[in-house]
Amino acid sequence: QVRLVDSGGRLVQSGASLRLSCLVSERTVDMYAMGWFRQAPGKEREFVATINWNDGSTVYQDSVAGRFTISRDSIKSAVYLQMNDLKPEDSGIYYCAVGTRFGRGWSTAADMMAVWGQGTQVTVSS
Numbered sequence: 001q002v003r004l005v006d007s008g009g010r011l012v013q014s015g016a017s018l019r020l021s022c023l024v025s026e027r028t029v030d031m032y033a034m035g036w037f038r039q040a041p042g043k044e045r046e047f048v049a050t051i052n053w054n055d056g057s058t059v060y061q062d063s064v065a066g067r068f069t070i071s072r073d074s075i076k077s078a079v080y081l082q083m084n085d086l087k088p089e090d091s092g093i094y095y096c097a098v099g100t101r102f103g104r105g106w107s108t109a110a111d112m113m114a115v116w117g118q119g120t121q122v123t124v125s126s
Contacts, residue, residue, distance in 0.1 A: 002024065002028060002031070002098060002114075002115045003115070004022055004023070004024055004025070004096050004116065004117035004118075005025075005117060005118070006020065006021070006094065006095060006096050006117035006118060007020070007021050007022075007023075008020040008120055009093075009120030009121045009123075011124075011125065012122075012123070013124070014086060014088060014124055014125065015085055017083060017084045017086065018083045018086060019081065020036065020080065020081040020096075020120060021078055021079075022036075022079040022096030024077040024078065024079070024098070025077075027053075027077055030100045031053055031100070032099065032100055032101055032102050033050055033053060033098070033099040033101060033102035033103075033106065033107035034053055034070075034079040034096060034097070034099075034107075035048070035049065035050035035051075035096065035098075035099060035113060036048040036049045036050070036096055037094070037095050037096075037113075038092040038094045038122070039092050039093050041092075043092075047110065048060070048064055048068065049069075049081060050099075050102065050107040051070045051071070051072055052102040053072060059103070059104060059108055063089075068082065068084070069082040069084075079096055086124045088124045088125065088126045090124050091124045092121075093120065093122075094119065094121075095117050095118075095119045096116070097113035097114070097116045097117065098114055098115045
């Protein structure tokens with residue numbers, strides 16, 4: 001069973017940068033997409049960014065486009081989320097996830113993702 005370990009979350013001030021990491025225990029042939037999602041207290045889990053593991057194509061939520069960058073390292077079996085110019089509304093638990101299909105409606109939808117990390121807390125103070 002594939003396991004994901006998220007890390008890198010912490011308390012930062014508005015405008016700061018942070019990089020989240022997700023280590024993947026093993027690659028399997030059907031792992032086409034990796035994604036980052038987040039969940040704020042009292043809200044549903046929402047899509048943040050996704051990347052096609054094979055060709056590096058990406059999709060972002062509109063509110064983070066231009067500020068966040070998702071990337072992957074095939075050698076290290078890791079996925080990263082570089083977050084710049086953080087805002088208080090970016091606060092929440094961030095989860096990485098793996099899916100079998102990439103693209104809008106697939107790896108942008110939480111219920112379409114197959115395996116999840118344990119989450120890492122990001123708190124942005126104003």
